[in-house]
Amino acid sequence: MFVQHNHRVAALIQVICLALLVFCLIERQVRRALGPEQTMTGLYPDNRRVRPTGRMILYHLGELTLRIGNVTDPPTVQITRGVQLHLLELLGIEVTRTRWPQTCD
Secondary structure, eight states, rough: OOOOHHHHHHHHHHHHHHHHHHHHHHHHHHHHHHHHHHOSSSSSTTOBBOOHHHHHHHHHHTOEEEEEOSSSSSSEOOOHHHHHHHHHHHHTOOOOTTEEEEEOO
């Protein structure tokens, strides 16, 4: 990335720092909500118990989709896997307005 002015470099560094802060806070919240053991299954295909990392959390949450609503039908988050629901609960996100598609694992 090429930026020409010092104030743009400073702004880019600030955005990167904020993104890293959010990344770390997400990982910290999930680990604290898991309790003293701090491990969970479902993050890897072989279902081994591991400590969730920010990268794996965002990987699984990145597959969530938002179905746009209208006046009579509110928007809903479409959860395709159980680990997504578990991560949202650990993050303290209200999941009452979610919809499971017909096929989910």
